[in-house]
Amino acid sequence: MTNHKTIYTKKRRLKKSVIIISGIVLLTIATYSTISLSSSILAWNDKKTPPKDIPNKDIPNDVVEQPTPNDQWNDPVTDDYFKDALFIGDSRTQGFIIYTGLETNAYVSTGLTVDTALTKDIGFDQYGHATTLEEGLKQNQYQKIYIMLGINELGWIYPDIFIEHYQTLIETIQSLEPQADIYVQSILPVTQEKSNNSIYNNDKINTYNDLIKKMATSLNITYLNVREIMENENHVLPEEATSDGIHLTQSYCQKWLEYLKTHTLKEK
Amino acid sequence: MKTKLLIITLLLLSLVLSGCSQKNVEIDTEQLLEELQEQLPFADQLSPIKENMIYHLYPIDSKNVMSITVLTSSGATAEEIAIIQTSDVEEAKKAIDQRIETKRNDFANYLPKEVEKLKDPVIVTKGNYVILCISDDSEKARTIIEKY
Structure with a gap:
């Protein structure tokens, strides 16, 4: 026990x-x-x-090429120049704004076309503006307006219809923003491979650009041939500039910005 | 009885203290970004965007943010990675939801196949980090992020 x-x-x-x-x-x-x-x-x-930057090869230094002396253009400007500018465009311009981080104003939307640009509700507007271009133009004043449209209209049958709508759009912009310098930009080319295999065809882009250039002259606005800084010796977009044949890499968006900085109108 | 009480108290105390330690998360952002880009089948090359632009796309009060990094597609796809270290996790999650909704609207009529990626975007909260990954392989993305 x-x-x-x-x-x-x-x-x-x-x-x-x-x-x-x-x-x-x-x-x-x-x-x-x-x-x-x-x-x-x-x-x-x-x-x-402040958080550290993630280094990236695609963000080159802010190097601005010196343009050939020209009576038409100012000396190269800085990013600040675009604070009172407005950019109107489709997904390529949207990529340009995002990848350059430019402090500016923009009405950009994937799939934007010349007939929808004024009235398309672009939804959440991260730039603090009204959600259609027309409303934005009525509420704000801009000193420079940059437009690039046309890539989404390459499937239209009649180029005349395209340029008619484009002209109507620009005339509306002129009436709402009479003080602004309006720059209409050439449609950027696509790669050869893209051009061979889809409606995004470089021949059609060239046709549209000829019409855009004539329209610019008739409306007394400036035609900016941005494609000349992008295209290769065959006048197509190089493969290195894009992942899908159409949209630009960050470094090519920087080239685009450099071109705009060196092509601003002198005051008359 | 006293013994049982002692056990329960000790267990509860351990659980509470261990739970607090979950908020202590430090993520090597660079390493995570590198692994996600290497391991996932991104169709586009993602590039980082400047902080001022991030706040345009993600409506977050910068005062709440300790670090924020966003890598995005050129416009060819809906792919994107965002890593946000914040004192307001709910605000960050709401901003991410809004970003996804914007992308859904953008791609719905433009590139409908990209909307597939937006059906199951990976959003993971770890401590005071909120991580978004939009890719073609949500399962793998989630597995990678959970390791950190």
Whole structure:
């Protein structure tokens, strides 16, 4: 009997010891985690500095090419020049705005066309403007307006219809923004491969650009031949400029910006 | 009885303290971005965008943000990665939802096949990080992010 009692007592003591040791181990683990938490909170407070940039090869230095001396163009301008500008365009212009990070104003939308540009509701407007171009033009004044449209209209049968709508759009813009310098940009080419295999055809782009150039003359606005800084010796978009034959990489969007910076109208 | 009480108290205390430690998450953003871009089948080359532009696309109060990085497609696809370290996780999640909705509207009539990627975008919250990944392989994206 005494042995049983002794064994029972020993077992109880052993059980208690195990429980206490387990508890200490658990507490230790939990406490270690808490100490780490405290250290990180202090470290985060100390590190409340602007986030580091992720280096990327596709963001070149802000190098502006010096243009050939020309009576028409100003000396190269800086990014600030575009703060009172408005960009109107489709997904290519949208990519340009996003990839350059230019502080400017934009009505851009994937699939935008010359017949929908004024009235399309572009939804959430991250630039703080009204959600259609027409509303935006009525509410705001811009000093320069850059337009590039046409890539989404390459499937239209009649080029005349395209240029009629484009002209109507620009005349509306002129009436709402009489103070603005309007620049209509050439449609950028696509790659040879894209041109061979889809409606995005470089011959059609060339036809449209000829019509756009004539329209610019007749409306007394400036035609900017942006494609000349993009195209290769065969007058197509190089493969390196794009992943899908149409939309530009970040470095080619920078080339586009450089072109605009070196082609701003002198005041008459 | 006392023993049982002791066990329960110790267990509860451990659980509470361990739970607090989950907020202590530090993510190597560069490494995560590198792994996502290497391992996932992105159709386009994603490029980083400047911080001022990020705040145009993601309506977040910059005062809440400790770090923010966004890599996006050229416009050829709906692909995007965003890593946001913030003191207001709910605000970041709401901004991400809004960004996804904008992309759905953009691509619905333009490139409908890209809308597929937007049906199951990966959004993961880890501590004070909110991570978005839009790609063709949501399962793999989630697996990679969960490792961090």
